[in-house]
């Protein structure tokens with residue numbers, strides 16, 4: 011049995027801003043469980059999931075997978091984890107995602123990080139990544155940026171109004187950026 015509410019952090023920012031990279035450092039230093047929504051969806055494509063081809067096509071186009079699918083994957087990971095400190099990376103991507111999470115999980119994030127990065131830098135990082143992701147091409151990146159601006163920025167603004175948003179300047183070295191991140195987790199020092 012799990013006692014008490016989990017501690018939830020949403021990690022947001024445009025494509026290639028460095029969410030996954032900074033999450034790895036937070037895990038290392040503060041012992042959080044990292045749940046990348048994109049990684050969970052890519053894993054679902056690799057499994058025999060009935061949603062596999064739909065997810066693949068949606069990611070290939072840089073659009074957003076239906077909320078029910080993504081929230082179920084996140085819920086499954088949360089419920090099977092012993093760790094109650096979660097970093098939810100790359101989700102919620104739109105207001106509908108946010109509302110579905112609140113409804114299905116019945117919780118809101120304790121804090122939200124926003125890695126603020128100029129578009130040209132994000133494009134450069136994505137195109138230099140070279141890990142064979144089907145969405146790391148200039149055409150899809152353009153759509154990912156548009157979708158981020160139109161649908162994810164409203165979610166970021168929502169959390170800013172709620173006083174939960176921590177905006178981080180995502181330009182600089184990985185360590186320089188982590189210098190800004192670290193103090194936000196001071197209460198979770200092991």
Ligand code: UP5
Pocket residue numbers: 023024025026027028029030031032047048049051068069070072073074075076080099100101102103135136138139145154180181182183184187
């Ligand atoms: N890098 C990192 N930090 C750097 C720094 N400070 N200086 C220089 N280089 C730096 O980093 C990207 C690259 O930059 C890496 O090569 C890294 O070494 C370098 P990374 O940490 O991977 O950035 P991240 O923000 O995680 O980039 P990612 O591409 O994963 O972000 P996206 O938000 O685009 O991708 P995600 O995997 O979250 O989603 C992919 C797709 O899945 C979406 O487009 C969507 O179609 C779908 N999706 C949903 O539908 N719903 C969801 O809820 C989630 C995803």
Ligand code: MG
Pocket residue numbers: 029030046048100
């Ligand atoms: Mg990522």
